[in-house]
Amino acid sequence: MSLVIPVILGSVRSERQGLRGARFLVKLLEERGIEAPLVDPAELKLPLLDKMYKEYPKGEAPPVLEELAALYRRSDAFVVVSAEYNHSIPPALSNTLDHFLEEYFWRPSAIVCYSAGQYGGVRAAMQLRAMMAELGAPSIASLLPIPRIQKALDAEGAPQEEWLSKAAKRFLDELVWHAEALKAQRAKGTPY
Numbered sequence: 001m002s003l004v005i006p007v008i009l010g011s012v013r014s015e016r017q018g019l020r021g022a023r024f025l026v027k028l029l030e031e032r033g034i035e036a037p038l039v040d041p042a043e044l045k046l047p048l049l050d051k052m053y054k055e056y057p058k059g060e061a062p063p064v065l066e067e068l069a070a071l072y073r074r075s076d077a078f079v080v081v082s083a084e085y086n087h088s089i090p091p092a093l094s095n096t097l098d099h100f101l102e103e104y105f106w107r108p109s110a111i112v113c114y115s116a117g118q119y120g121g122v123r124a125a126m127q128l129r130a131m132m133a134e135l136g137a138p139s140i141a142s143l144l145p146i147p148r149i150q151k152a153l154d155a156e157g158a159p160q161e162e163w164l165s166k167a168a169k170r171f172l173d174e175l176v177w178h179a180e181a182l183k184a185q186r187a188k189g190t191p192y
Helices: 018-031 063-073 091-098 122-135 162-188
Strands: 007-009 078-082 109-114 139-146
Touching (some): 007 018, 018 078, 018 162, 078 091, 078 122, 091 122, 109 122, 109 162, 139 162
16 A cells, blocks of 8 residues: 655754654655655745635645645655654744644654653653644654664664664554554545
8 A cells, every 4th residue: 555654844943953863764664665755844934824724715825835735635644753842842843733734634643753862852742742633643652752863863864773773663663554544444434
């Protein structure tokens, strides 16, 4: 079953480390034959949320929102890569996610969190779980926290620590299982 799973990056900082994690996940998904486009807020330059995509008259949303909406509608799941800023998610991630709603419905999400320290961003992941559930894309049970990301992955996203590839395989196995199950159910119809 061919899947589409965008990897949504959460940081726009000039020296952001999350790009390492996003590149790692894109590569692993593509190795499985999954289309995994990177959704990078630094490249998208989305405006601060004023109107959600659905609030624009049909065909009048900014082109970047039309393109993202088209991608999200054909997606089967989402991987969200989040830093931890002050025990929470980065504002760029919230802004990127908040532009849409129905496009997330009936699709699972998976949370990759990271930090420069030993906790791997898990405090942000807890808030992100609640947010993704509210958006209609509840997260799978597993997280993929990456502590000391600057050492765990090189700049291109290649793992530098043995544990990471094993943990990522199990994490993606779980996400793919959920994505395939919900894709099959969506084909039969959704409750609304």
